[in-house]
Amino acid sequence: MMIGKFYGIGVGPGDPELITIKAVKVLEKIDIVICPKSKKESKSVALSIAEDYLNKKAEILKLEFPMTYDEEKLNVTWERNSKIILDLLEKGKNIAFLTIGDPMVYSTYMYLLPFLKKKDINIETIPGITSFCASANKVNIPLASQEETLSIIPLRKNISEFEKVVDDYDNLVVMKPSTEHKRLAEILESRNLEDKFVLVSKCGTNEENISYDIDDLKNKKVPYLSTLIIKKGGI
Amino acid sequence: MMIGKFYGIGVGPGDPELITIKAVKVLEKIDIVICPKSKKESKSVALSIAEDYLNKKAEILKLEFPMTYDEEKLNVTWERNSKIILDLLEKGKNIAFLTIGDPMVYSTYMYLLPFLKKKDINIETIPGITSFCASANKVNIPLASQEETLSIIPLRKNISEFEKVVDDYDNLVVMKPSTEHKRLAEILESRNLEDKFVLVSKCGTNEENISYDIDDLKNKKVPYLSTLIIKKGGI
Numbered sequence: 001m002m003i004g005k006f007y008g009i010g011v012g013p014g015d016p017e018l019i020t021i022k023a024v025k026v027l028e029k030i031d032i033v034i035c036p037k038s039k040k041e042s043k044s045v046a047l048s049i050a051e052d053y054l055n056k057k058a059e060i061l062k063l064e065f066p067m068t069y070d071e072e073k074l075n076v077t078w079e080r081n082s083k084i085i086l087d088l089l090e091k092g093k094n095i096a097f098l099t100i101g102d103p104m105v106y107s108t109y110m111y112l113l114p115f116l117k118k119k120d121i122n123i124e125t126i127p128g129i130t131s132f133c134a135s136a137n138k139v140n141i142p143l144a145s146q147e148e149t150l151s152i153i154p155l156r157k158n159i160s161e162f163e164k165v166v167d168d169y170d171n172l173v174v175m176k177p178s179t180e181h182k183r184l185a186e187i188l189e190s191r192n193l194e195d196k197f198v199l200v201s202k203c204g205t206n207e208e209n210i211s212y213d214i215d216d217l218k219n220k221k222v223p224y225l226s227t228l229i230i231k232k233g234g235i
Numbered sequence: 236m237m238i239g240k241f242y243g244i245g246v247g248p249g250d251p252e253l254i255t256i257k258a259v260k261v262l263e264k265i266d267i268v269i270c271p272k273s274k275k276e277s278k279s280v281a282l283s284i285a286e287d288y289l290n291k292k293a294e295i296l297k298l299e300f301p302m303t304y305d306e307e308k309l310n311v312t313w314e315r316n317s318k319i320i321l322d323l324l325e326k327g328k329n330i331a332f333l334t335i336g337d338p339m340v341y342s343t344y345m346y347l348l349p350f351l352k353k354k355d356i357n358i359e360t361i362p363g364i365t366s367f368c369a370s371a372n373k374v375n376i377p378l379a380s381q382e383e384t385l386s387i388i389p390l391r392k393n394i395s396e397f398e399k400v401v402d403d404y405d406n407l408v409v410m411k412p413s414t415e416h417k418r419l420a421e422i423l424e425s426r427n428l429e430d431k432f433v434l435v436s437k438c439g440t441n442e443e444n445i446s447y448d449i450d451d452l453k454n455k456k457v458p459y460l461s462t463l464i465i466k467k468g469g470i
Contacts (some may be wrong), residue, residue, distance in 0.1 A: 010372070017257035018362065020247070024256065069381060104371035104378045105385075113375060127253065127364045127372040129337075136339035137245070137362040140348060143339045146304060149396060150340075150387040151404075158382050165384070168400060 004031070004089040006121050007096040008103040008113075010128020011049040014225070015204030018129045019050065026126065027053040031093040033060050034085070036108045038067045045225075046098035065108050069156070074111055082115035089121060100225075102128040106154055106175060132173040135200035135227045139210060141235060144171050148233075155180050163187055166230075174228040177217075184228065185218035196235055201226040239266070239324040241356050242331040243338040243348075245363015246284040249460070250439030253364045254285065261361065262288040266328040268295050269320070271343045273302045280460075281333035300343050304391070309346055317350035324356060335460075337363040341389055341410060367408040370435035370462045374445060376470060379406050383468075390415050398422055401465075409463040412452075419463070420453035431470055436461040 007026050012018035027033070027050060035044035044062060054060075063081045066073050088095055099107040103125050116123060132152065136143045144150040148170035153162050159180045166172060166187065177184055177199070188194050194214040201209040201223045211217070212235065217228075242261050247253035262268070262285060270279035279297060289295075298316045301308050323330055334342040338360050351358060367387065371378045379385040383405035388397050394415045401407060401422065412419055412434070423429050429449040436444040436458045446452070447470060452463075 008372075008375075010368075012255070015257070017260065018255050020253050020255055020364065021259065022250070022252035025252065102368045102372070102378075104368060104376065106379060106381075107377075110377040110380050113377070117375070123375055125372040125375055127368040129255065129362045129364065130368065133245075133337045133339060133362040133365065137243075137337070137360040140243075140352070140358055140360055141339065142342075142345040142348070143337075144341060144387065144389070145345050146341075147389055147391055147393050147396070149389075149400070152379065152385040152387070154379070154382055154384075156382055161382070161384060165403060168403070169386075 001092040004091070004093040004095060006085065006089060006116060006123050007094070008109050008123070008125035009050070009096050009098055010102045010126060011046050011098055011100060012129040013101055013131040013134040013203050014049060015134070016049050016052055018134060018204060019053065020126060020128070023126050023128070024053045026096055027058070028055050029094070030055065030058050030096045032088055032095045033058050034095060034097045035060065035062050036065050036099070037062050039064060044098070046100050049100070050098055078111050078115055082112060085116070086119060099128070102130045105130050131175070131203060131225070131227045132229065134203045135198070136229060138200060138203055139198050141198065141229065141231065143173070143229065155184070159183050166191065170232050172230040174230070176224070177226055177228045178222040178224050181217055181222040185214055188214065188230070193230060193232070196232060197228055197230045198235055199226060199228050203227070236327040239326070239328045239330060241320065241324060241351060241358045242329070243344050243358070243360035244285070244331050244333050245337045245361060246281050246333055246335060247364040248336055248366040248369040248438050249284060250369070251284050251287055253369060253439060254288065255361065255363070258361050258363070259288045261331055262293070263290050264329070265290065265293050265331045267323055267330045268293050269330060269332045270295065270297050271300050271332070271334070272297050274299060279333070281335050284335070285333055313346050313350055317347060320351070321354060334363065337365045340365050366410070366438060366460070366462045367464065369438045370433070371464060373435060373438055374433050376433065376464065376466065378408070378464065390419070394418055401426065405467050407465040409465070411459065412461055412463045413457040413459050416452055416457040420449055423449065423465070428465060428467070431467060432463055432465045433470055434461060434463050438462070
């Protein structure tokens with residue numbers, strides 16, 4: 001029996017129409033669709049974006065992954081998950097692994113790749129629309145033009161990293177601003193950037209919210225799926 | 236008569252299948268498709284990506300824009316072009332303006348926006364797959380993971396800007412490395428990064444080329460539509 005092919009698929013930021021033709025063509029024929037999910041989630045966000053494109057025979061397999069940055073824990077889980085995938089590929093199944101946004105930008109898919117690359121597997125990764133592109137397009141504001149530089153910074157524990165580089169760049173995208181939103185607002189105010197940002201939450205979904213107001217950033221709850229765009233030259 | 240709607244459409248990096256469902260739905264019904272082109276180009280690259288999705292009645296309008304960073308020249312051209320667009324919108328035509336990659340990342344579309352925003356026009360911009368996402372996905376290499384930072388730098392005249400920030404970032408994307416490819420190779424060598432990059436040219440087209448070899452970057456011609464990804468942690 002032929003060994004199956006493994007696809008990583010970026011399903012985009014939330015709007016089901018922001019998926020590519022290439023991704024849809026794969027989903028229309030795929031045998032098994034893998035959705036990564038954390039223990040907390042009741043439903044996979046990636047699956048809800050892609051489900052209208054799935055063929056009816058596709059089997060859906062939810063693989064749990066820990067919400068942690070502990071590399072050892074991640075490695076144990078992904079080694080186990082990669083074995084499940086390898087077994088299915090050896091049975092001749094074609095498999096698509098769904099990721100929100102783009103598979104190569106802060107996704108869980110990337111942790112899986114090293115385990116699969118060790119084996120001689122046919123891997124094709126299909127890019128997706130990133131949250132920061134979707135957000136900028138939604139509000140009709142350039143992310144970067146001419147010779148401007150653009151910095152993409154994930155905010156988890158590294159708000160200090162953000163503070164270090166905020167002054168060096170023309171434009172910045174802050175990924176996952178939810179946990180440090182108050183501190184972020186203070187840093188923007190300290191640099192007179194309080195009216196030079198836009199915060200886009202749950203872009204392209206029914207719960208989408210767009211704010212240019214520093215008080216929202218400081219005092220309201222910022223959802224997990226949010227993106228902050230800062231433009232020094234003005235919004 | 237109802238005034239028409241204006242769409243900015245990202246058609247992705249080159250592979251016609253890397254366009255979104257949303258973009259295709261617009262192109263299937265659009266009245267007029269605008270392709271920006273320079274004097275040098277015989278054919279619009281954006282049009283060749285999108286043409287299979289156009290409805291047969293769509294009129295194709297090529298608007299010339301100068302290949303210059305002289306803002307005054309650009310402004311004169313775009314003011315003239317925006318008037319052409321406004322006239323057509325007022326005649327009730329729906330118009331799609333095509334851009335390679337994403338409309339908000341170093342596109343010509345962005346220069347047009349301020350002129351259209353002055354008028355009360357219904358503008359919808361549809362994001363596209365960027366060259367750097369397409370390139371990273373093609374070679375199965377993460378652009379950024381965990382708490383890593385990512386810097387996007389356009390290389391035109393600002394190779395000095397690149398040299399200033401190259402040491403601060405975990406991962407860097409160099410857009411348009413063609414003109415300064417020799418100097419770029421020297422900077423990489425001076426930091427022992429000669430085996431920590433990948434150069435992807437004309438991603439997703441028949442002329443696609445992928446190189447991990449510093450000698451290629453230094454000595455071979457680098458096509459205009461190329462992207463260089465540097466990963467300090469290793470490729």
